[in-house]
Structure formats: structure tokens, C-alpha cells
Amino acid sequence: MIATNALSLFLFMIIATPLLFMCLLFIAAGILLRIKFDIKYRVLISLAFHLNIILLVTIIVTTMGWNTGIWIILVGVIFINYFLAFDSKSLTYIMAFLELILLILLYFIHKDEAPLIPSAIRGTIVVCSIVFAFFIVLRLSMFADVITSSGYQQIRKETEELEKDSKHDFLTQLLNRRTIEKTLRFELVANKERSGNTNLVIMLGDIDNFKKINDTYGHDCGDEVLKDVASALKKSFRGKDYVCRWGGEEFLIILPDTKIEFIHEVSKRLKKQINNAKLPDKTPVTMTFGMLICANGVEVGFEEVITLVDKLLYEGKQNGKDRIELEILKKGSDA
Structure with a gap:
């Protein structure tokens, strides 16, 4: 021009x-x-x-x-x-x-x-x-x-x-259930083909007394607790691990290719990070986990894994909460 x-x-x-x-x-x-x-x-x-x-x-x-x-x-x-x-x-x-x-x-x-x-x-x-x-x-x-x-x-x-919104939970910004299901199915197949001394670890966690938190402090406080717990979980695990909001106050975590030493380390770190989240009365938030350790070469299906970690989580609740219930699947063992 x-x-x-x-x-x-x-x-x-x-x-x-x-x-x-x-x-x-x-x-x-x-x-x-x-x-x-x-x-x-x-x-x-x-x-x-x-x-x-x-x-x-x-x-x-x-x-x-x-x-x-x-x-x-x-x-x-x-x-x-x-x-x-x-x-x-x-x-x-x-x-x-x-x-x-x-x-x-x-x-x-x-x-x-x-x-x-x-x-x-x-x-x-x-x-x-x-x-x-x-x-x-x-x-x-x-x-x-x-x-x-x-x-x-x-x-x-x-x-x-x-694409990000379709894969993540809106409130916590963690992976959503649909995405983690695909990931878990893939990791179970990959773990079956792996060899060595590493493991595939699946954890299902639930915030203790979450209904009481909502009833006592309101749903806004409950949402803040969910976000604080999501942040604590992300800080506790490695970059290659998968953290998901499974639904409600439940969270699913997948740790691929993991050594036993790290499992002990992350268990301590996890409890500390979650306890850093506080309720309005300064009471620390607690969680109960079911942890399933699948040794390399183990063949186990998606539904079986979910059933097992859910059972372990229930046992943890029955045994006093604020704990990790553990089970190890080795090659040749029955799921």
C-alpha cells in the first residue's frame, strides 16, 4: 500500500x-x-x-x-x-x-x-x-x-x-479414569514382557473420613482437600509415574519399572506429603492405600488388578486407616 x-x-x-x-x-x-x-x-x-x-x-x-x-x-x-x-x-x-x-x-x-x-x-x-x-x-x-x-x-x-482437558480431571488436573485405564492396560502387557528385578506397582488410595470432612467443613473445603492431596501425590512420585483421580476421593497411581528400594522410599515420602495437607482445624489429612506389586513377567488382567487393589484398600480401612496394605504377585503365582 x-x-x-x-x-x-x-x-x-x-x-x-x-x-x-x-x-x-x-x-x-x-x-x-x-x-x-x-x-x-x-x-x-x-x-x-x-x-x-x-x-x-x-x-x-x-x-x-x-x-x-x-x-x-x-x-x-x-x-x-x-x-x-x-x-x-x-x-x-x-x-x-x-x-x-x-x-x-x-x-x-x-x-x-x-x-x-x-x-x-x-x-x-x-x-x-x-x-x-x-x-x-x-x-x-x-x-x-x-x-x-x-x-x-x-x-x-x-x-x-x-486434548489435555479430555485426559485430565477438571478439579485436580490429574489424569482422569478413562486415560488411566488405557495406560494400565498397556503397562500390564508391557510388564508381562519385561525381565529383570523391577516391578509394576499399582496403588489405589482413598482419603480417610472424606464424607465427614465434607459434612463438617463443606464441599468447598472438600474440593480444596482434593486439590491438596493431588498436589501431594504429584510431589511424591517420579515424572514417569501416572497419578489419576479414580473417582470421588479415590486416586489410582501406576509406577512402572520400579525397584523395591524405591517402593519403601516412596511409602515414607507419600505419608509425609499427604500429612502436610491440613484441615481448617489444622488436623493433617490422611489416606489409606492398597498396593499391588507385580514382578516382571507376571501375567494379570486389568479387572483382576483393580479387584485386588480395591480389596487391599478395604483391608487397610478395616485395619485402622492411614496405612498401606501390600501384596506381591510373582511369576507363576495365582492372581
Whole structure:
């Protein structure tokens, strides 16, 4: 836009001084649009660009004749409608059609008029028009790349956010049940094929006396306890471990490829982290866990694992709460 106005300014300075002020206004507007550019103003910028070119080409051709060659820029603008497309395809097609009609009208009305400027200057103007038309197409193709890239990045960001939301619990931001079920099924198959002295550990935990917490302090407090426990669980385990809100106040944790030494270490760390979460009366939060250790090579199904850890959790509740009930499955043992 600025380049086209610069060419127009050159012509007006030579032949049509009264129109100089209008051209300067267009240059100023072009600079402002360039400085204030924002993707959300794309339609406004596109419209301003088209109207600017249409008006300048019309003024120059009607005052100086068709032979100035300035119409070449309008031809370029017609072809770059793809790059400066409006949000509505129909509006884009209408704009291109109107510009084409204008070009045809200007040709038939002014093609036979005697040139008002010397042939040497006309040749220079034609060359400049071709160069500017090429420059416009080049710049606007880059402009289109920016818009396309920005749009793609926005879509990718929204897709990633939707994918994350579909895999995570809204309140705790832990993995949700559907996601962890797929993960556990995969890890059970992988563990069957593993060898060595590591284990697959599955833990099912439940916040002790959670109903009483809700009844005593309200559901808002209960939600805060859930978030505090989720944070404590994430701090207790490794980056490669999976922590999930299984449902209500229950949490499922998967520890793949785990050595016995780490299991003892994480049990102590887990109790300490959870006790750091406090109720309004400063009483520490406690949890009971069922822990199933599957040695490498063990073949056990998803439903069997869930049944076993749920049974262990129940035993932990029966045995006084705030504890971990443990069972080890070795290769060749019955699940």
C-alpha cells in the first residue's frame, strides 16, 4: 500500500499537484495500518488496502490516461485476493469481480485518450508499476503466511488444550479414569514382557473420613482437600509415574519399572506429603492405600488388578486407616 502511494505521489508531484494532499493522507494511513497491525484487524486492513488501490488507480487513469500503466497495479491486486481474503468467501469474490469490472471500464473509457505525459516518463511508470505489483504480491504472500501460521498455531493450541482437558480431571488436573485405564492396560502387557528385578506397582488410595470432612467443613473445603492431596501425590512420585483421580476421593497411581528400594522410599515420602495437607482445624489429612506389586513377567488382567487393589484398600480401612496394605504377585503365582 505504501509503495503504491509513493508511486502515485511521484506522479502527482509532476502533473497533479492539487491531489498531492490526498496521496499523503493515504501514505499516512498505510503507515498507521502497518504500525498498528494486528491479526484481529485483518478484514479492516484488507478492505483499506483494496479501496486505497481502487481510488488511486481510478484517479490517475482518469486524470492522466490509460497509457500511464498504473492499472497494472490493479491487475496485481485482483490476483492477490487469495492472499487478502476476507472472512467471507463471497465478499472476496465480489471484491475481485468489482475490481475486474472497474479495470475493464477504465480501459474502454480511457484507452483512446491522448497521453498527457512524455513517453519516457510513461515507460518509467510502467516499469515501476510492474515492480510494485510484484512487490505487492510478494509482500502479501508473506502476509498470508503470517496469518496462516498464526491461525494454525491457534488451532493447534486449542486442539492441545481440548486434548489435555479430555485426559485430565477438571478439579485436580490429574489424569482422569478413562486415560488411566488405557495406560494400565498397556503397562500390564508391557510388564508381562519385561525381565529383570523391577516391578509394576499399582496403588489405589482413598482419603480417610472424606464424607465427614465434607459434612463438617463443606464441599468447598472438600474440593480444596482434593486439590491438596493431588498436589501431594504429584510431589511424591517420579515424572514417569501416572497419578489419576479414580473417582470421588479415590486416586489410582501406576509406577512402572520400579525397584523395591524405591517402593519403601516412596511409602515414607507419600505419608509425609499427604500429612502436610491440613484441615481448617489444622488436623493433617490422611489416606489409606492398597498396593499391588507385580514382578516382571507376571501375567494379570486389568479387572483382576483393580479387584485386588480395591480389596487391599478395604483391608487397610478395616485395619485402622492411614496405612498401606501390600501384596506381591510373582511369576507363576495365582492372581
